[in-house]
Amino acid sequence: MRLLSTMALLTLMQLIFSCQNSNPKNNTTPTMSDETWEVDFQDHFETFNPDNWQDQRIWVNNENHCYVPDGEHRTREVSDGTLKLRVVNIGEKRPCDNFDKHGNQHPPTEYVAGRICSKNRKEFIKGRWTARLKLSSNGEASMFPAWWLLGAQNDEPPVQEEDENVCWPLTGSGEIDIFEHHGDHMKDEFTTGAIVSLGECDKGDWESMRRNFPVTLNEFHEYSVEWEGSDLVYRLDGKEVYRNEGEGDKYPEPMFAILNYAKITDSPxxxxxxxxxDWVKHERRKNQ
Structure with missing residues (x-):
C-alpha cells in the first residue's frame, strides 16, 4: 500500500472528522445546556415519602410475581440513602392480591416483588426525568427491572381520579421507557425508547422506537429522557445515546414515573x- 502524502493525509482526516460530527448518532452535545433547566422535584430516598410515591399492586404483562409493599421480604426498602426494589423467591406459593384492570386476580406464586409510582403525587408535562440506579446483576433469565413513564389518565390500578379512564397506550395513557433490562435476551445492555400507540386500546408497537445500548448494569448510571420540542432525547450519564424524532409531540399529557422490578418468564x-x-428527579425549563 502506498503511503499518502502529508497534505492528502490531513485532508482525509479533516473529511473523517467532519463526517463524524455531522452524524447525529455521534452528537452527544445536549440539545439545551444544563443552565436552561431547573429541578422542580427530587427524591434522594432518605425515607419513603408518601407525598412522592405510592406502592402499585397490579398484575400486568403476565408477570409471575406478586407486588407487595415493604415488609418481611423487603421488596420495597429505603435504607442507607437508597431505594431497593427486589424480586424474592419466598420458597412456597402464596395467594396474591394483585388484580389486572379487567378484575382478574393473580394466581398464587412463590415470587414477590416491589413496584412504586408517582401517580397522583408527582406528575409533569414534558421536561426531563432522570434516575441514578444500578442492578445487583448484569443479567439473568427472567429479570425485567424498569424505570419508565406513563400517562396520568391510565385506567390501571390504582384508579383514584375520575379521569383515569384511558386505555394504554392511547394519548393520556402513553408510555416512555427510560430504562429496561430484559434478562432473557441480553446481558450488560439496557433498552430505551417510546411505545408507539396503534390507535386502539391495548395495541402498541414495542419495537420500532426502541433500541438496546451497552452498559455495566451493576454500577450506578444516570438514565434520563427529556423533551421540550418534537424529539424525545435519551441520555446515559448525561450523554445522548438515542432519540425518537418527532415522537415528543405525541405525549402532551401529564406523566408519572414508575420504578419496578419484575420477573416475566418461567425461568427459575x-x-x-x-x-x-440513589435518586430520582424531574427538571423543567427555566422561566416556564
Missing part, C-alpha cells in the same frame, strides 16, 4: 434480585 430463580436507586 433462587434468592433475590435488587435494583438500587
Amino acid at each position: 430463580m433462587t434468592g433475590e434480585w435488587v435494583m438500587e436507586v
